[in-house]
Amino acid sequence: MKNVTTRKLFTPVNIGPITLKHRVVMAPLTRSRSDEPGDIPGELMAEYYTQRASNGGLIISEGTNISITSRGWYGAPGIYTEQHVAGWKKITDAVHAKGGFMFSQLWHVGRSSNVVMTEGAMPVAPSVDPSYWLDSEPSVSTSGGWVKPSPHRALEIANIKSIVEDYRLAAVCAKSAGFDGVELHAANGYLPDEFLQDGSNKRTDEYGGSVQNRCRFLLEVVEAMASVWGGDRVAVRIGPSGSWNQMSDSNPAALFDYLAAQLNRFGLAYLHIVEPRVKGNVVIKEGQAPVAAQELRKIFKGKIIAAGGFETDTAEKIVDEGDADLVAFGRHFLSNPDLPMRIEKGLPLNDYDRSTFYTFAAKGYTDYPFYQEQHAS
Ligand SMILES: Cc1cc2nc3c(=O)[nH]c(=O)nc-3n(C[C@H](O)[C@H](O)[C@H](O)COP(=O)(O)O)c2cc1C
Secondary structure: OOOHHHOHHHOOEEEOOEEEOOOEEEOOOOOOOOEOOOOEOOHHHHHHHHHHOOOOOEEEEEEEEOOHHHOOEOOOOEOOOHHHHHHHHHHHHHHHHOOOEEEEEEEOOOOOOOOOOOOOOOOEEOOOOHHHHHOOOOOEEEOOEEEOOOOOEEOOHHHHHHHHHHHHHHHHHHHHOOOOEEEEEEOOOOHHHHHHOOOOOOOOOOOOOOHHHHHHHHHHHHHHHHHHHOHHHEEEEEOOOOOHHHOOOOOHHHHHHHHHHHHHHHOOOEEEEEOOOEEOOEEOOOOOOOOHHHHHHOOOOOOEEEEOOOOHHHHHHHHHOOOOOEEEEOHHHHHOOOHHHHHHHOOOOOOOOHHHOOOOOOOOOOOOOOHHHHOOO
16 A cells, blocks of 8 residues: 555546545445335435535435336435435534535436336336336335336437426535535436437437437436536436347447537536446456546546446555546445545445345444444443
8 A cells, every 4th residue: 555645646637616525435326225104314324424414525416216107226315305305404514514515316217117116107208118118127126016117108208307407406405405516326227317318219310310419308407407506516327338128239439539628618526437347336347447538537627426337456556547536435424424534544444235235224234333433442
């Protein structure tokens, strides 16, 4: 490990108007612990995020539903009612009290849902692909367990506009809830990603076909979010190499190069890139060189967060080499509430327990030990 004083990972960095003291970010992590019914962020979630807040560090919230019909994961919180706002406000206050910052990740699952999650409404997508529901594993988490996605329908233009408005309203709620900014979840095969990639977008109108048209929905959503926050407190998360959720594109480089160039006009807080080595939340190839951030760095003018399979040494490397400005950790942050401190001091990490990723209680959520309590004599 390098001398602490020379480690760029622990030097300040600005994202928009915010100055962070270090570059170890908590990645968005769905944990299914909101209070049900109603998807309300409650005391348990507040304890979890408070544990993970650090002075000058950034937390990105778990994927957070923007409307009832955007839901596709039981226990995921919402950000579209007064109760959601009140619940989140307690969390952002606690994170701020520790000197931390927090962005809200806005989530619409698109076709990756089931009618039991949407109060009976058919899930929506850019276009209809029956193989998605026919061939899918049970991938939708519901109160009754994992089920297959329901048949979805293609969005009409008027529906698209109203979903853009849902994002705007959720961004308003996130502001009332005291977040420091908002991140659009446009990775992992959810609605914005479904529009981007031509494996799932077969439209022939202005939202499909050319790369320009497939980026239109995402850019309209970013515009709506920026109208509430200003561009410098808005961020976008993309997964250019992800095949999770049956995603595919005939030319991802052309698509994401164009998108990154278009995003320059907003002066975003950051672009968050899931690197190519994970499939959803499962490691598919260890040791694969991260290419996505490196490629998009040449095009995107703002700050870049890289995520996906990072360890201390690879995180240091990507930041030192300048391919990313910050690194988000998912699974390690889930099992190490004091992860930035552990990485800074080179302390051993707690292992994560996959069996409790999406269960509904404190076990495997708020009971991972801090280093100090673990080693108290
Ligand atoms: C339990 C779990 C939940 C996740 N939930 C989300 C989510 O809500 N939004 C998102 O963009 N990514 C989500 N991811 C992906 C992570 O943010 C991250 O990209 C992935 O875990 C790879 O990073 P890691 O190797 O550091 O864990 C999730 C991953 C895990 C393991």
